[in-house]
Structures are given as C-alpha cells and as structure tokens.
Amino acid sequence: MMLEEARTFAGREHRLYLGGRWVDGPEGKTLETHDPSTGLHLSKVPAAGSSELDSAVRAARQAVDGGEWSRLTPADRQKVIWRLGDLMVEHADELAALESLDTGKPLRDSRFFDVLNAASSFHYCAGWATKLNGETIGVSRPGEWHAYTVHEPVGVVAAIVPWNAPLMIASAKVAPALAAGCSVVLKPAEETPLTALRLAELSLEAGLPAGALNVLTGTGPELGDAMVRHPGIDKVAFTGSTEVGRHIVRQAADSFKRVSLELGGKSPVIVLSDADLDRATPLVAQGIFANTGQACNAGSRLFAESAVFDRVVEGVAEYAAQLRVGQAFSEETQMGPLISQVQLDRVAGYVDIGLSEGADIRVGGKVLERDGYFIEPTVLSGTRTEMRVAREEIFGPVLCAMSVTGDDLDDIVAEANATNYGLGASVWTRDLGKAHRIARRLKAGTVRINGGGLDPALPFGGYKESGWGRESGLQGVQEYTELKSVMISLGEV
Structure with missing residues (x-):
C-alpha cells in the first residue's frame, strides 16, 4: 500500500514551493526522473530558472528580515523545528518509500537509516535554537567596558544536496539553518527530488512560517549556478563532488559568500x-x-x-x-x-x-x-x-x-x-x-x-579536498551564524 501511495505521489503534477505557496514552474521546462531499480520513468518535476529563484530569494529574505520567522522567539522556533521532526517520524514509511523509489536503495535502509537520521537532525537541532549563546569577554582597554559576543543568523541559505542520501543530507542542512534563524532555499538533486517536495509539505503542516523553507527543483548548471551567484543569498551549503565544490568556490568568490562544503572521500x-x-x-x-x-x-x-x-x-x-x-x-x-x-x-x-x-x-x-x-x-x-x-x-x-x-x-x-x-x-x-x-x-x-x-551531536566534515566546515553538532549549527562582537563603555558619555 505504501509503495502504491509513493508511486501516486511520484506521478502527480509537481510544483515549486515558494514563500509558503505551491507555484507553477516555467512553462515547458521539466525534468524527468527514473526508478534506478527498473530504469523506467518515475516522475516529472519543474526545471526552475532565474525567475523562480528570484521569487524564492525574495520570500526567504522577507522571512529573515522582519517576517514572521524572524519574529519567533527561540522557544517558538524550537517547537516548530521539533514538530517537523515529529512529522517525519509519523510519515517515516511514506518518506522511506519515496526515498527508495528515487534512489533504488533497499526500503529497509531508507526506513531505518535515512529517514530516522533525517528526523534526528531536526530533533537535535531544535534544542540549539534556544542555546546559541555568546560570551562575556574581559577586555584590557583603559576604562570600564562591557564586551560580549552574539551569534546572529547568516541570512538566506542556499542548500544544494546530492542524490545518494537526499532526505538525510537535506535535513542535515535545513535543520541547523532553521535552528540558527536562517531561511533556506533548498535544491534537491535533479535525479532525486521527491522527498524534498514532501518535506516542504510537512514543513507547512508543522507551522513553519512562509519563506523559511523554499524548495526549487532544477539542474545544477542552470539553477545551482544561479543560486551560488545570486546576490540575495548569503551562504551556500553544498554536498557533492570535489569537482563541483571547486566550481562553487570560484563562483562564490566574487561576492564573498559564506560557503560550507562536504565533498568526496577515499576513506x-x-x-x-x-x-x-x-x-x-x-x-x-x-x-x-x-x-x-x-x-x-x-x-x-x-x-x-x-x-x-x-x-x-x-x-x-x-x-x-x-x-x-x-x-x-x-x-x-x-x-x-x-x-x-x-x-x-x-x-x-x-x-x-x-x-x-x-x-x-x-x-x-x-x-x-x-x-x-x-x-x-x-x-x-x-x-x-x-x-x-x-x-x-x-x-x-x-x-x-x-x-x-x-x-x-x-x-x-x-x-x-x-x-x-x-x-x-x-x-x-x-x-x-x-x-x-x-x-x-x-x-x-x-x-x-x-x-x-x-x-547528530557529532561534527562531520573533512580535511584537504573533502571540504570546508562541519555539519552536525554545535559546530554544524554555528556554520549558519555570524559572530558579532559588542563593546560598551560604562564610563560617562
């Protein structure tokens, strides 16, 4: 029964998720995906381009610059993120079926590894929403001073994920970004878009405010490159090949975007x-x-x-x-x-x-x-x-x-x-x-x-050509923040 429901979901007409709404993709531009177990047609999704990306970035920017998402208290943000993790557990069988259709991995692996690890990312990161504290620092300047640091959201995040573990890796980026107070534009791999689209539906059910999560399907050369170059995106979080990671670094260099990369390995x-x-x-x-x-x-x-x-x-x-x-x-x-x-x-x-x-x-x-x-x-x-x-x-x-x-x-x-x-x-x-x-x-x-x-509590990332930065743990959440120092004179003004 769950396989039948998953195939029904795969075969339906898919749209893009922007600003809390489902919208049509560009006319005549679609991507076809295939079931790796059979090689047969599985689904067709929109191939978003620069226009759709502009709309998604506007929605994401509004969410973090005065929108409802930015006004939530840390405790309320925590509740929404935790609720999304709960919904993933409630719908674990369905998500596993979609993941196995998309990737070909055994259903047992999708159910008890990919989906549960994905949900754990949201449950773990939810707790950090109320604990991203700075420090009070003693400075040595003459006079009396109160100096401290704060972690602030980096802003709008482009999350670009691969096809080998699409739901788990998307969750490892979306969950900490949301915990830090950022908004996200998520691009799943063109081969495996289904669980990202279902995640968007669950985020709406969880009460995630409009613009906090946006999901665009499209190709790497067109949509992925546009995301990296877009002036309204503050950070790129990418998992994929080292070759593409190098390309992203070059593309992001002009605007000095924050970049975190989880790349290849030969362990x-x-x-x-x-x-x-x-x-x-x-x-x-x-x-x-x-x-x-x-x-x-x-x-x-x-x-x-x-x-x-x-x-x-x-x-x-x-x-x-x-x-x-x-x-x-x-x-x-x-x-x-x-x-x-x-x-x-x-x-x-x-x-x-x-x-x-x-x-x-x-x-x-x-x-x-x-x-x-x-x-x-x-x-x-x-x-x-x-x-x-x-x-x-x-x-x-x-x-x-x-x-x-x-x-x-x-x-x-x-x-x-x-x-x-x-x-x-x-x-x-x-x-x-x-x-x-x-x-x-x-x-x-x-x-x-x-x-x-x-x-989810253990930082994950690599040395050398395996990438920049870390995912998971406190360090993985801090990757989505900027550290600000504040210094206040306690003397007479």
Whole structure:
C-alpha cells in the first residue's frame, strides 16, 4: 500500500514551493526522473530558472528580515523545528518509500537509516535554537567596558544536496539553518527530488512560517549556478563532488559568500593483526557495500596487516558473494542499484581501470544483465596507493585491498594518508594505545575505532579536498551564524 501511495505521489503534477505557496514552474521546462531499480520513468518535476529563484530569494529574505520567522522567539522556533521532526517520524514509511523509489536503495535502509537520521537532525537541532549563546569577554582597554559576543543568523541559505542520501543530507542542512534563524532555499538533486517536495509539505503542516523553507527543483548548471551567484543569498551549503565544490568556490568568490562544503572521500580502513576479525570483517564489508558504495564516507581502501590480510579479504569477499542484489522493494534485497546508467558506466569503467593497472578481482566486478543499474559488489586485491582506483573516488561498491606490515605505525598511517581526501577513517585493533596514536596521525575529519556511525551531536566534515566546515553538532549549527562582537563603555558619555 505504501509503495502504491509513493508511486501516486511520484506521478502527480509537481510544483515549486515558494514563500509558503505551491507555484507553477516555467512553462515547458521539466525534468524527468527514473526508478534506478527498473530504469523506467518515475516522475516529472519543474526545471526552475532565474525567475523562480528570484521569487524564492525574495520570500526567504522577507522571512529573515522582519517576517514572521524572524519574529519567533527561540522557544517558538524550537517547537516548530521539533514538530517537523515529529512529522517525519509519523510519515517515516511514506518518506522511506519515496526515498527508495528515487534512489533504488533497499526500503529497509531508507526506513531505518535515512529517514530516522533525517528526523534526528531536526530533533537535535531544535534544542540549539534556544542555546546559541555568546560570551562575556574581559577586555584590557583603559576604562570600564562591557564586551560580549552574539551569534546572529547568516541570512538566506542556499542548500544544494546530492542524490545518494537526499532526505538525510537535506535535513542535515535545513535543520541547523532553521535552528540558527536562517531561511533556506533548498535544491534537491535533479535525479532525486521527491522527498524534498514532501518535506516542504510537512514543513507547512508543522507551522513553519512562509519563506523559511523554499524548495526549487532544477539542474545544477542552470539553477545551482544561479543560486551560488545570486546576490540575495548569503551562504551556500553544498554536498557533492570535489569537482563541483571547486566550481562553487570560484563562483562564490566574487561576492564573498559564506560557503560550507562536504565533498568526496577515499576513506581508509585499517585492520591490525590483533583486531576482533569476527566483528571487524562484516563491518568492513558493510562500510563499502552499504548504499551500493554511493557514500562520501565509504570505507573504500582496506589496509590490513599482512598476518591477517588473507583472512580479512576472504571474509569480505565471502560477504560480498552472499549479498542479495535486487530492487528496492524486494524484501530479500540487501544491496540495490546504482543511481543511473551514467554512474553504472563510471563504476564499471573503474573496475576495468583497476584490472589494467594490475589489480585482481577477488569477487564481483560484473555489470548485471537486468533492468535497472546493477553491478556486483566488488573486491580488488593487489592494489597500490599510486593506482587510480586507490586514489580516485569511485562512488560505487568497489573495495581496494592492500596488505601492510605492522612494524611501524607511521608507515601504515602514511599509506592511509596518501590521498587528496580526508573525510573519514576507521581503525580496528584491541590495543587502544595504538588506536589513539593512529587516530592522532590520520588526516581525516572523522575517525572511528572498532565501529561507529553517524550521530547528530557529532561534527562531520573533512580535511584537504573533502571540504570546508562541519555539519552536525554545535559546530554544524554555528556554520549558519555570524559572530558579532559588542563593546560598551560604562564610563560617562
């Protein structure tokens, strides 16, 4: 029944959400999306352009410059944001069905990972609406002074999100921006617009004032670029490829917009010989095959000590061979399709590159001859850090396995750090002294020891070409504020 309702939602005539109202898109300009599980037509949405963007920015500007949203007390703002999180939980089955239709990921994953994490972002960030306090500062100037700082909303935020986890990533931007008192113009990826449009409906039901959230569907080259360049937008929050991140930085430079970027990754997974392999091995596999490897933080490079290398790789390969690959709504499916034919060709091309560079396929590697965009979960061994498959982000279910010696931790860390990225890393060992020493040396924004996952209280972001700034936690909310210093003389005027 929920799948049928989701398909009905996908197939209806969609509009743009601007200033608390649903409005038509530009005549004759639409985008068609496809179900990755079948390759068949799924939905058609408006392709917004500069005119619609101008309207959205005006509505967002009014909301933060004297509109109802700006007049809400922090406590009232908190209640609205919390209510939106509640509504996401109430409609979790529906949102999960829409997400699985759009992305092809197994329904179970959408329901119990994507949707619940998305709702958690709103519940967590709601609390910060009443706690964005400044400081009283003692200054050393002659005379008597009262000096303090305040966090103020940065203003109108352009949130541009990708297709791999559209609802969860949109929530990770919209929730903290609203908690900080900003207004948002949200652009979902053109491949996956459905949950963003449903989120707009839920925001209206939650009582979010007009203009606080606006949702525009459109392409990156037209709408996305226009958002970055628009003089009425104060900050751009983007998640996507490093290549597009560079483009955004260049486009935003002329107006000195605030920019936060969560970009690519090539995350190392280090397994030392003393690790609990029965626990580590399946989690290493899940770290690369979950979401069909389409995750910026996927553990795509395995560095296992030589004493346990064969056992770990064989265990991951066995896990991969037993994974049931199929359509999103099959109860048996454990790994779904890639998002599109373009992504399927990209991932298959990288497997061929790995073979040409001298890697061996331990398992998988084949495109599956069926409707949709399916490839086998793949493990490449015999890889080296200088190979393209070990340096470049594949964004698919392909693990590059490398054997290392444990004689010198610095050598292991040097191998793990031999990448332009620095988003995440994982370490498996029973020796917490080694774990701490490795974690201290890794150039990564998030280091997980013996497991771990996402939490809205934990800042998330990367070093090097993995981005600027942080999402989640207090730091993630502060990314949407400007810090103002105030100094008042207590002497005679």
